Amino acid sequence: MPAKRKATSNVKGGAKAGRDSSVSTPGPGTPREIGSSDEYVSSDVTESESETVKNAKANLTVSKYQARKQSAAHGRDSASHFFGNNDFSYLSLKPDHDNRPLWIDPQKGRIILESFSPLASQAQDFLTTIAEPQSRPQFLHEYSLTPHSLYAAVSVGLDPKDIIDILDRLCKVPVPDSIRSFIEGCTHSYGKVKLVLKNTKHYVESSDPEMLQRLLKDEVIGPLRVQGTEDITTSLAPKMGGLVIPGTRNAAGVQQATAGEEPKPKEGENANQEDIFATLNEDDDDDDEADAVHAFQIADDAVETIQKRCLELGLPVLEEYDFRNDDANANLEIDLKPAAQIRHYQEKSLSKMFGNGRAKSGLIVLPCGAGKTLVGITAACTIKKGVIILCTSSMSVVQWRQEFLKWSNINPNDIAVFTSDNKERFTGNTGIIVTTYNMVAQKGKRSYDSQKMMDFLTSREWGLMILDEVHVAPAHMFRRVTSIIKTHSKLGLTATLLREDDKISDLNFLIGPKLYEANWMELAEQGHIARVQCAEVWCPMTTEFYTAYLEESSRNKSLLWIMNPRKFQACQFLIDYHEKRGDKIIVFSDNVYALQMYAQKLGKVFIYGETSNAERLRILENFQHNENINTLFLSKIGDTSLDLPEATCLIQISSHFGSRRQEAQRLGRILRAKRRNDEGFNAFFYSLVSKDTMEMVYSSKRQAFLVDQGYAFKVITHLQGIESLPDLAFTSPGERRELLQHIMIHMETDTSNDFEQTDDLFHRVDREGSGMKIKKKKPAKRTAGTLSELAGGQDMAYVEQNKSRNKDLKKNKKESNPFFKKLHRETQKRKAAWNPDDD
Numbered sequence: 001m002p003a004k005r006k007a008t009s010n011v012k013g014g015a016k017a018g019r020d021s022s023v024s025t026p027g028p029g030t031p032r033e034i035g036s037s038d039e040y041v042s043s044d045v046t047e048s049e050s051e052t053v054k055n056a057k058a059n060l061t062v063s064k065y066q067a068r069k070q071s072a073a074h075g076r077d078s079a080s081h082f083f084g085n086n087d088f089s090y091l092s093l094k095p096d097h098d099n100r101p102l103w104i105d106p107q108k109g110r111i112i113l114e115s116f117s118p119l120a121s122q123a124q125d126f127l128t129t130i131a132e133p134q135s136r137p138q139f140l141h142e143y144s145l146t147p148h149s150l151y152a153a154v155s156v157g158l159d160p161k162d163i164i165d166i167l168d169r170l171c172k173v174p175v176p177d178s179i180r181s182f183i184e185g186c187t188h189s190y191g192k193v194k195l196v197l198k199n200t201k202h203y204v205e206s207s208d209p210e211m212l213q214r215l216l217k218d219e220v221i222g223p224l225r226v227q228g229t230e231d232i233t234t235s236l237a238p239k240m241g242g243l244v245i246p247g248t249r250n251a252a253g254v255q256q257a258t259a260g261e262e263p264k265p266k267e268g269e270n271a272n273q274e275d276i277f278a279t280l281n282e283d284d285d286d287d288d289e290a291d292a293v294h295a296f297q298i299a300d301d302a303v304e305t306i307q308k309r310c311l312e313l314g315l316p317v318l319e320e321y322d323f324r325n326d327d328a329n330a331n332l333e334i335d336l337k338p339a340a341q342i343r344h345y346q347e348k349s350l351s352k353m354f355g356n357g358r359a360k361s362g363l364i365v366l367p368c369g370a371g372k373t374l375v376g377i378t379a380a381c382t383i384k385k386g387v388i389i390l391c392t393s394s395m396s397v398v399q400w401r402q403e404f405l406k407w408s409n410i411n412p413n414d415i416a417v418f419t420s421d422n423k424e425r426f427t428g429n430t431g432i433i434v435t436t437y438n439m440v441a442q443k444g445k446r447s448y449d450s451q452k453m454m455d456f457l458t459s460r461e462w463g464l465m466i467l468d469e470v471h472v473a474p475a476h477m478f479r480r481v482t483s484i485i486k487t488h489s490k491l492g493l494t495a496t497l498l499r500e501d502d503k504i505s506d507l508n509f510l511i512g513p514k515l516y517e518a519n520w521m522e523l524a525e526q527g528h529i530a531r532v533q534c535a536e537v538w539c540p541m542t543t544e545f546y547t548a549y550l551e552e553s554s555r556n557k558s559l560l561w562i563m564n565p566r567k568f569q570a571c572q573f574l575i576d577y578h579e580k581r582g583d584k585i586i587v588f589s590d591n592v593y594a595l596q597m598y599a600q601k602l603g604k605v606f607i608y609g610e611t612s613n614a615e616r617l618r619i620l621e622n623f624q625h626n627e628n629i630n631t632l633f634l635s636k637i638g639d640t641s642l643d644l645p646e647a648t649c650l651i652q653i654s655s656h657f658g659s660r661r662q663e664a665q666r667l668g669r670i671l672r673a674k675r676r677n678d679e680g681f682n683a684f685f686y687s688l689v690s691k692d693t694m695e696m697v698y699s700s701k702r703q704a705f706l707v708d709q710g711y712a713f714k715v716i717t718h719l720q721g722i723e724s725l726p727d728l729a730f731t732s733p734g735e736r737r738e739l740l741q742h743i744m745i746h747m748e749t750d751t752s753n754d755f756e757q758t759d760d761l762f763h764r765v766d767r768e769g770s771g772m773k774i775k776k777k778k779p780a781k782r783t784a785g786t787l788s789e790l791a792g793g794q795d796m797a798y799v800e801q802n803k804s805r806n807k808d809l810k811k812n813k814k815e816s817n818p819f820f821k822k823l824h825r826e827t828q829k830r831k832a833a834w835n836p837d838d839d
């Protein structure tokens, strides 16, 4: 096969080969062509998009037609029709293409990395800096160049020339002109303008005085310059060298044990790599030279207007904090303890944040359990100024404080929490405050103490704001907290930069670009997170349920596929199997009715939105320590809001349609399993799906994110041995009919409360955790009492058993051993400490 044809076949195959067509990239002619990524950026030209970006996109569209013409001119052969418009055989391969790991799609900015290449790990580093990872299965990884990813690249110090040069060295074909002009167009003015806080004053800064003159002449920005200050001041840019991130190899006095930690170079990796990155290093050295920078001062309340206006002008501003030259804000005595050694990926993510000696605002994306907290703590230890941390719940507030005390030498008096029952400040001039989004974003009347604390928070300047689980907070909340708290730099931490709404770009705007995103599979291989076996279990619908499914309105169909008796049996079987293996199992159900039915029928404990805080704690503690409580049923509330004890097996029986974020969050719940480094240990994630229903479609959509992270979902069509499980439920047609009738009655009454609203949960858990008063919703009306009459049966065991399991726990508590008695006393103490106040 000629070399040219090889190029075609590889690019065509792409990283998504073999994947469901519903998750493949859109075809030519669709509006999302360039770097098409549903979550991060739409290629549709938006009003706020600058002319340069519009032109760059237009150039790519033109190049698409040129490419087709070239392709046609090149002549098509008998295989061409397989590749349609993805026939790139007109691109000529470099003579040593075998040694280069990248393919590039000149039409859409897609980049394919051969992950088996000796240069793969270096290339991957580079690609995660300049492009959005789209899909990273075993052999071929796919990335997309997007305006946002290029913005992020510039924000960590790369310039367009670096990007093109390195891409050209790694590519099997010369970088196509269309891609060159896309990169140049998008990055043309990125990084040219910076927003800097110096000595509590905001400045618009640039190394190009003409750029500042242009801004001063702008009708919106001009008038916002602080009157009476010099038009433009000139100073020397800070040198890059000298900054040491604590806990890293370079940190003085910190003994490093990273040997064996950093992934070893693959066989065949050689000095050649140094060559590839020579360009970067040369340019990095240049950065060390002190350039002159020019700046003008702007009013504090003009910051957001200027950010917006600059974006409209195609000059997105980078927010940077020159903390080493900040003499106005008191220094905080904080350092990592000598024993704390941050891992290589944590170090890498921080080096993107502090790459030029200043703190850049942005997002760091690490999978659950990979140690985001330590990343935040290390950032605080680097900046050494006042820090405010925003968490999703009061429980996380307590944990963040504990982690600070564990990893750093901070004086306990210098770190305070602000929740409704704790409103103390730190004792020194500066310190750390840990609080929740709710406490800060809350509107309306506050208690006296709470108001005083808010006045304290809003009246001073903070060096760093850490936003934990930043993808979860409702958009209006993080908008509010970022606007009322004055902070020099912001660090957003998250496991999944995914939202099914369109608010993800708000994060880019309000917090900053994505600075780093880790590769899940790589961390699993290195033992930092657990290896997980994922399986989709296909459960055929029983005849009576399928008949009802075909007849019911779409609103009711979902309850039928969730309550499918065969799914119930599969769940029962898997719980039995994994309990015998010694696993701790969490069963997730979004549907509260199904959650209760399953849990009660199986005699297991459950937690959902209406479960009181005290009961929640008691159940979670039992799940963690009581060897008789190994399975916990959880509603959507467990996706994010609860701090769950460690589990090693997850079973999903009902979920939120096609939500990829929920799937990823749920999987994240088992990634931190402590046994992960045991020989051959695997955690398990099962998704139970009713066959031939819409659930199958949602399921494959949900998996897209995890498949892109490299997880392979096995399909199980039959669970070996299920028929011989003692006490298998719903084996007789009578039982199945009874269940169906129960469901039908439920559907006729009200199913509207079956699904909890995420926003409700976010507020509920936090308010309850922090002791705020909650107006209880009326529970959904249940009609179980009439079931047996309607079904013609008299046995109410099902319904009676329903109520008993959570209650049993309460009863059994009296009989528990001293350990559990102690645990109970502690719970009671905690409960007492969480009494509501008037917030």
Ligand SMILES: Nc1ncnc2c1ncn2[C@@H]1O[C@H](COP(=O)(O)OP(=O)(O)OP(=O)(O)O)[C@@H](O)[C@H]1O
Pocket: 341, 342, 343, 346, 366, 367, 368, 369, 370, 371, 372, 373, 374, 495, 668, 672
């Ligand atoms: N460099 C490190 N050295 C040793 N232990 C670490 C390191 N980084 C993190 N850990 C440990 O890994 C565990 C998980 O960390 P952490 O809770 O911060 O993860 P996370 O990313 O915030 O997870 P989640 O998203 O689930 O909250 C903790 O027990 C933490 O102490």
